[in-house]
Amino acid sequence: MTAETDPETNIRRPLTKQRILAAAVALADDGGLDALTMRALADALGVEAMSLYYHVANKEALLDGVAEVVVEEILENNADLPPATGPGDWKQAMRSRIQGARQVMLRHKWAPWVLESRTTMNGAVLLYFHGFLEIFRAGGMSYDLAHHAMHALGSRALGFSQEMFNPAPGTEDEGDDEELFAEMAAELPLFFEFMEAIAHDDPDDQTLGWCDDQTEFEFALDLMLDGLDRLRQEG
Amino acid sequence: MTAETDPETNIRRPLTKQRILAAAVALADDGGLDALTMRALADALGVEAMSLYYHVANKEALLDGVAEVVVEEILENNADLPPATGPGDWKQAMRSRIQGARQVMLRHKWAPWVLESRTTMNGAVLLYFHGFLEIFRAGGMSYDLAHHAMHALGSRALGFSQEMFNPAPGTEDEGDDEELFAEMAAELPLFFEFMEAIAHDDPDDQTLGWCDDQTEFEFALDLMLDGLDRLRQEG
DNA sequence: AGCGTACTTGTACAATGTAAGGCTGTCAAG
């Protein structure tokens, strides 16, 4: 099976890094990160595994590329958002961009893991954060506060809050936790009441894991933004 | 090489799950997570790889166990901390426990990755969060607010803020980022000023990655705690 | 036609997790 000619159009369509990355995203979208192996990716492109290595140094580099594609998707997604004009709307400007990022994460539920496993930045990320910087400045923050703010937001700035103990996306093994809860509730009195009180279901699919639904995400986000705004006012 | 008898004491020391987990932690401590393979672990215990499977279902189960050991270490580490007595000191009680957790994370820099990759909870985690629940209640929070608070704190509750783009612990590939920064600074005007303004070195080894030094951690932590306290007062 | 460059493939290997079944020592019951 050679990939020189596309069987449909019969036109030669050489492999490119872009095509590879796009295929990688698609592969992960249906099948999860585990499905993204070099062989499977090559297969999806009608090519042998080793062919990928001409365009991509190794798998880490591939994931770096995938991460960049995802952030670029955020940038496109947010392209139409109005800029911040001053201290009055910096918070709203941040909020809408972060929500935009979150939309992209909901499209690619594996993306948080890829992003968190990257060790180096890339152009898209820098651009993305540069946008935040503009907003912080428009809001009248010092560089120092802006810097703290970015770190404080952490992964939330990219639209997700990587919580621990998320049942793997796709699989339904939440049952294990339920068991444990029931078991411990007897010994840990508060937990019983607690579990009763907070029982909340999640009808829509706005979840990125255990309890990380839209509501929780926004709660924490606003907590941060409000806190930052207060610090900003204090100078 | 059979493991029946310990060469030193010449006493038979059977494998146990505890010994395996302890060895796993030690292995990861020097060598990182990559060094924690079933074969290497078996080697460290003077045993064959497959012997581990009698005590541990598979590698996922091993990591589950390791995660639990780490949280148990936090619990021990925090055992002596005074309880919260009321609304006046709930924040301090939280703060000291989270700092305690952070100490443990600094001892096991690989632990954040293990914890974040777990999909199910365990007894130790439940105990740990139960302690928080007691504090929240002592502080006069509603269960609902307590619940939000836990999620908002997220991984910070366990002593780390898993930021993106952390140079891998051990390796020094921060250079890549520096390059990128320099490259983009020309096009992104704000960044130049920004980088100048925030340049901060990190003499002590209190870091868990890129900029996640003690200062940043505490900044975000206090932002959250202060915000929560405000919500608490508002009822 | 021939040649060099850009791209692709075939083959092969090492590292890893783990399935399946065999070996061995210990200990209780006969």
Place this chain on the structure above:
DNA sequence: CTTGACAGCCTTACATTGTACAAGTACGCT
């Protein structure tokens, strides 16, 4: 003491993965 059963450990083997290496193929240029 013998016998059997079982807990604990090992041997062998295999599938999956990333990727080194070298040889192959197509295509533009002279």
